[in-house]
């Protein structure tokens with residue numbers, strides 16, 4: 763299997779405070795890896811460092827065989843690394859459809875797997891809301907739009923930062939179903955979550971982060987059966 767994303771001994775800081783300590787991760791093509799950890803564990807900082815929003819102080823990031831450790835965010839996006847931030851960042855004054863059209867581009871190697879019509883098929887809820895201003899969507903609808911918008915760039919890898927956060931259970935289930943379908947369709951996903959249950963039928967493997975260190979790795983079934991690790995690092 764091809765390894766699309768490889769993170770080696772990554773360290774990141776905010777000012778003088780070190781947040782990530784020697785983080786190692788590997789993500790193979792077609793897999794979904796969960797990055798699990800409680801509040802403030804360093805999930806978003808990891809995602810931001812991979813997206814190029816926060817600089818790596820030490821360590822290396824390889825993407826599709828290239829060293830992107832010091833590449834700017836737009837260059838990473840162009841290479842096919844799509845980042846969906848935890849605050850979603852849709853354009854509130856634009857309609858759902860325009861948010862998607864603005865993001866449409868061929869992926870690496872000219873891939874155009876995702877078109878507007880495929881988005882409407884995959885996200886029937888968004889199809890119904892296509893003319894609505896994105897600022898008038900619910901949190902869950904905005905999350906769906908943020909994921910759909912990332913797909914419109916035909917990426918190789920999706921970085922999803924806590925897609926279930928702060929949402930009602932019914933929409934969390936909807937988003938879970940969608941992410942699972944994307945994975946089953948061959949997408950490669952790094953999924954940061956606090957909610958292990960959300961990841962159970964979505965991710966094959968998990969890395970647990972705590973205070974900026976990867977403290978445990980397992981397949982998702984092993985983690986789910988490991989109440990000691992869950993209690994210690996996931997508060998469940």
Ligand SMILES: Nc1ncnc2c1ncn2[C@@H]1O[C@H](COP(=O)(O)OP(=O)(O)OP(=O)(O)O)[C@@H](O)[C@H]1O
Pocket residue numbers: 776781799800801802803804805806807808848924956
């Ligand atoms: N912009 C910032 N400046 C300084 N410290 C920050 C900043 N953003 C996050 N931190 C700190 O870095 C640590 C890791 O935060 P991070 O946002 O990566 O955690 P997280 O795992 O995503 O948590 P959450 O589940 O709350 O989203 C925390 O201690 C947090 O307070």
Ligand SMILES: [Mg+2]
Pocket residue numbers: 805806807848923924
């Ligand atoms: Mg976070």
